[in-house]
Amino acid sequence: MRWMQPTSGARYIEATVGLGGHAQGILERSSPGGRLLALDRDPEALRHARERLSSYGDRVVFVQARHVDLEKVARQNGFAGIAGILFDLGVSSLQLMDPRRGFSFKEDGPLDMRMGPDAELSAQEIVNTWSQRELARIIREYGEERYARRVAWAICARRPLHTTGELARVVARAVRHSGRIHPATRTFQALRIAVNDELDSLRAVLPQAVRILAPGGRLVVISFHSLEDRIVKRFLVRESRACICPPRIPECVCGHEATLKRLTKKPIRPADAEVARNPRSRSARLRVASRLGTGCTAPRCHNE
């Protein structure tokens, strides 16, 4: 909240409203006139957020949408030229704790992992129909699992698999050493990223977020694994540069203009007290930038 600096009368977007905790913080601090667009692809999350935020009345607009549609949804609802946007990436505790959603190997449930009904594939379809080579690729790239080939081989040898428990046991037998974490953690992360197309979605939404920020508006991103954080970092570095020509070119030919000022050069990590209160925040990394330049601040600007 310190980084968002909500003020009364301004407009904000919580692009990952989840259970509405951050949204409530923004609404409280932007009282009495601040407005919020609360977005999530998960209808169940929106139901909880609606209930929690009901006392704020028409100061909040709820929309079920994916990040790839952010700019369109924001403009349709009068949220262009906003003072701040928050992305608190990853899964919510609601999604993680519900065995029917299939995100966790701690309790048995169907191999689903879809954050919302818009996702085209479930984890079950990926696990049971993708080739061994494709499975190994996503487990290595998205899970950063060094035993990816062995895990993919074991999955293919034991499929069809239908539950999170079955998958976790197959992976645990294939992965010998996983340090402090459960042996299936990396494979579950990989599948979740693939099911929800998380990395491409993040790449697509960041430029959209910049386009709907007013000059001085804040872009705040909390990510939970290094793949996401790398995408955010590269984007912020690139957008804060006036020139993105390769160093070997003597004179600038790119025509690029800086659109952001980075307010955090290094990611902010949670304090020990925060981790003690909320152990899941251990891997969180926060990056913040503010929009440069002049631009339209009208709620429904169509000129950009």
Ligand SMILES: C[S@@+](CC[C@H](N)C(=O)[O-])C[C@H]1O[C@@H](n2cnc3c(N)ncnc32)[C@H](O)[C@@H]1O
């Ligand atoms: C970590 S939770 C957010 C928690 C929330 N900030 C709070 O205070 O309770 C992330 C939320 O973002 C949503 N989400 C993740 N990726 C999304 C995407 N591409 N489009 C829309 N919503 C997404 C998830 O469904 C989930 O509810």
